[in-house]
Amino acid sequence: MGRGTVRGERIRQPAGRGEPPEKASDLGWDDSLYEDAPGGDDADSRGRTTRSRQRAAVRPRRRRRRILRWTASILAFLIIGTAGAGYLYYRHLNGNLKTGKLNLGEHKVPEPTPNAAGQRPLNILLIGSDSRNTKENLKLGGHKQSVGSAPLADVQMLLHLSADRSNMSVVSMPRDTLTRLPQCTDPKSGKVYAATVSRQMVNTSLARGGPGCTVATWEEMTDIHIDHYMMVDFSGVVSMADAIGGVPVCVNANVHSRNSSGEGSGLKLRKGTTSVKGEQALQWLRTRHGFEDGSDIARAKAQHMYMSSMVRELRKNATFSHPAKLRTLAEKATNALGVDDGLDTVKKLYDLSNELKRPAPKRITMTTMPFVYEGARVVPKENDADALWRLLRDDIALDGKDKADKEKPKDETSDDPAAADGKIAVQVRNGTRTATTPAAPGRAAQVAQALTAEGFTQAVPDQAQSLVEDRTVIRYPSADLEGDAQAVAKSLGIPLSSVEESTEVSGVTLIVGADWKTGTAYPKSTDDEDAGKALDKEQTQNGADDSKCMKVEPGYTW
Structure with a gap:
């Protein structure tokens, strides 16, 4: 709909045919918004007043402002409406979930x-x-x-x-x-x-x-x-x-x-x-x-x-x-x-x-x-x-790639000097039980005997209920026993990274974990080797491998 039909159905006539040009007010403009300051009615060299020049300059800006106002109103309506619909749809999706x-x-x-x-x-x-x-x-x-x-x-x-x-x-x-x-x-x-x-x-x-x-x-x-x-x-x-x-x-x-x-x-x-x-x-x-x-x-x-x-x-x-x-x-x-x-x-x-x-x-x-x-x-x-x-x-x-991607804990020898092997009291506990399997019987006694053979004559097995410990660990209660605990670890080939301070023990305590269920020599393996051993290669797939096909069972082909 044109502006003329809004303002009393007037039809715009071209100037120069006996009719004066339309006033700004007839086109919907408010002249009072553009009144000049006092003294602003001097004529220029072409006979046009400063006021008329200002009106001519301001009209396009005013039109743009009105268009922008209308556009902003429409956009605001759309944004609010869309956001409301989006929120309702979000609630709808949440309602679909069964929790x-x-x-x-x-x-x-x-x-x-x-x-x-x-x-x-x-x-x-x-x-x-x-x-x-x-x-x-x-x-x-x-x-x-x-x-x-x-x-x-x-x-x-x-x-x-x-x-x-x-x-x-x-x-x-x-x-x-x-x-x-x-x-x-x-x-x-x-x-x-x-x-x-x-x-x-x-x-x-x-x-x-x-x-x-x-x-x-x-x-x-x-x-x-x-x-x-x-x-x-x-x-x-x-x-x-x-x-x-x-x-x-x-x-x-x-x-x-x-x-x-x-x-x-x-x-x-x-x-x-x-x-x-x-x-x-x-x-x-x-x-x-x-x-x-x-x-x-x-x-x-x-x-x-x-x-x-x-x-x-x-x-x-x-x-x-x-x-x-x-x-x-x-x-x-x-x-x-x-x-x-x-x-x-x-x-x-x-x-x-x-x-x-x-x-x-x-x-x-x-x-x-x-x-x-x-x-x-x-x-x-x-x-x-x-x-x-x-x-x-x-x-x-x-996938066994942690060796390249992660820094492994380093074995650091303690500054605390160890006592003589025969003077180090060691308690050995059985921690081979897991969530799915019972403890390996007699492990505390077997490892205690191995320590005794190495000269740790004060090593004794703890006959208390077996623990659950994934990996063999040696714990000590205070810094003055760190050297003693590390001496025990070295004698059995246990990595020093498995020696840790803990207030849960009262003396040097060796807990035989689920990684050492048999034998008296601690099994040497890295995490990456463990990853390879734990997996059945026939049942293992890499996510990037698109070359594999399922083998069809005889009798089900056509």
Whole structure:
């Protein structure tokens, strides 16, 4: 609409046709705003007054100001409206999240000590539920008889992000791992599930009050502090896989995961690389019949391959820079995820995602807990599983690259002179017990005898209850005994970095740890060597390796 129609429907006439030019007031201008100061009506050489010149100069500025005022008003309205809509959508996304208590058990592992920069590692338990208690989930897998039964945690992975955020480790635990389950209290019903006397499959922990009991089980088994959990069911995997837009996976032959008895996920792929999404992605993640030996171990390897590929895809494509795709992913993810109450807002999830994307794919290591078969089930492999959990507790990278990236503690000889070996009183204690295995019997007496043979005749075993100590350590109560403690360490080949002052002991105390369960010579190994020994190379993948293909089990090709 023109300005003339606003002001009495006047039609602008050109000057010079018998009609005087329009006044400024007729065009909506207020002349009083531009009155000259006294004495400002002198004419210039062209007969124009100073006032008219000023009016001519000010009119464009005034027009610009009015336009700016209108524009600012419109922008303010849009900003307020958009912010309001954004806030409402943010609340909507928060409302999508299903939250629960982090740990439902009695035993809670304290947070690890921060590093020199004040950083702590992050441990997140990823849980895949086999719930069939919705139409969507039942359609995607399982039998009608499963409806109403308690869900099982058929996928369990511990994601460890290093304190300095340089590397990430992902460790799967087979669903049929046997362990004693801790006491858990259902936060909704108040029902208390007593600790089990016999060993049960670890996936049944989810049915004992929810994911918080699975967290409690992991902390009991590994003695690792878990910061958060994330849980997703069948339909959640499908919706998130659709939102991501496809993840490349590879098989070394045509595969169809379906046998004559109807067992299998239904996955059907041609040899080579295929980008899977939606229901096909779920089939890949669930496939056991058709991969390698048809076990849960093979399924875990396929899941690691999918996760590694997904990380690479998200890093290289524009999913997170496209507003529509980002909104879709946010909607799908918040509807699909169950999280602990420490991740109860989208902002917290966003902040966490920024932390998780910091390690480069080449510094991401995925593996499966070392295990041995016990009948049709599995149990943690003694020593190897403990070594793996210790590496995570000590925040040591599983790719063995910490030697180049981190400064190792140096052995420094004390200025305090040591007493004669035969005059040093040493108490030896058994600390070989772990969260999953009993103490090695007689270790305190065996090592005390070895010390006596070295001339430390006052070394005596402590017959008290065994301790839990990951690594062998020698503690002393005050600086005047530091030299004595180091003399004991040198005699057995224990590194001086394992000698520490502590008010918890009354004299030089040697605690034989889980790293020294046999023999009288302390085993010599570095953290990087430990990392290599603890991992099964067949079950370990690097996040940057896109050359691997799943081996297809004979009988499932087409």
